Amino acid sequence: MKIEVFDDWYSIGHLIVGVFSYFFVPIFVVFLFYELVEKMFKERKEKVSTFLGDLCEFFIGVAATHFVLTTINI
Numbered sequence: 726m727k728i729e730v731f732d733d734w735y736s737i738g739h740l741i742v743g744v745f746s747y748f749f750v751p752i753f754v755v756f757l758f759y760e761l762v763e764k765m766f767k768e769r770k771e772k773v774s775t776f777l778g779d780l781c782e783f784f785i786g787v788a789a790t791h792f793v794l795t796t797i798n799i
């Protein structure tokens with residue numbers, strides 16, 4: 726199955742939320758809950774491919790933050 730990553734402008738937001746959750750983990754719980762609610766109750770049904778894409782965008786943000794902090798070593 727194809728996953729749609731960075732399909733809309735909200736995708737940048739998902740990435741940024743991922744960056745913040747690197748420093749404050751509870752944000753991850755809120756984000757996951759929000760995404761699940763959005764997937765289940767959104768008026769125009771969200772596709773599984775964009776739902777998984779949103780999660781990928783989030784984790785790209787987490788991973789990128791970890792990469793930057795460990796390589797630059799601030």
Ligand SMILES: [Ca+2]
Pocket residue numbers: 729730731732733735736775778779782
């Ligand atoms: Ca997306």
